[in-house]
Amino acid sequence: MTVNYHDLNLDAATDVNTLYARIQAAAVTVCTLPDDGQPGDRAFLAERDQCVNHAVARAVRSVRNSKLSAYHWLQINVWKHWTSEAPVALNSVLPLDSATP
Numbered sequence: 361m362t363v364n365y366h367d368l369n370l371d372a373a374t375d376v377n378t379l380y381a382r383i384q385a386a387a388v389t390v391c392t393l394p395d396d397g398q399p400g401d402r403a404f405l406a407e408r409d410q411c412v413n414h415a416v417a418r419a420v421r422s423v424r425n426s427k428l429s430a431y432h433w434l435q436i437n438v439w440k441h442w443t444s445e446a447p448v449a450l451n452s453v454l455p456l457d458s459a460t461p
Contacts, residue, residue: 361386361389362384363386364441365423370423370427373427375426376431377421378430380420383420384412387411387412387415387416388408388412390411393409416432420432
């Protein structure tokens with residue numbers, strides 16, 4: 361599956377957030393087949409989540425954008441430490457509009 365982002369400016373925090381959401385939605389689509397299992401089945405959910413996590417990581421890596429990579433890093437660390445339901449907006453943590461090395 362291809363995730364298009366030619367319409368986004370990856371120097372803008374909102375567009376980085378948008379691309380990440382697109383990548384995550386595509387990963388869920390690819391990793392969830394209609395007859396893959398029962399929605400409440402823990403083994404199914406664990407397998408799907410692992411697939412989604414790997415697909416998102418590969419997609420982020422393939423874009424080769426430091427701001428997207430930083431946003432992804434924040435997301436995986438927020439999930440590990442706070443088990444929040446909502447992703448953190450990158451511009452609430454890092455100043456994206458400043459120059460990055």
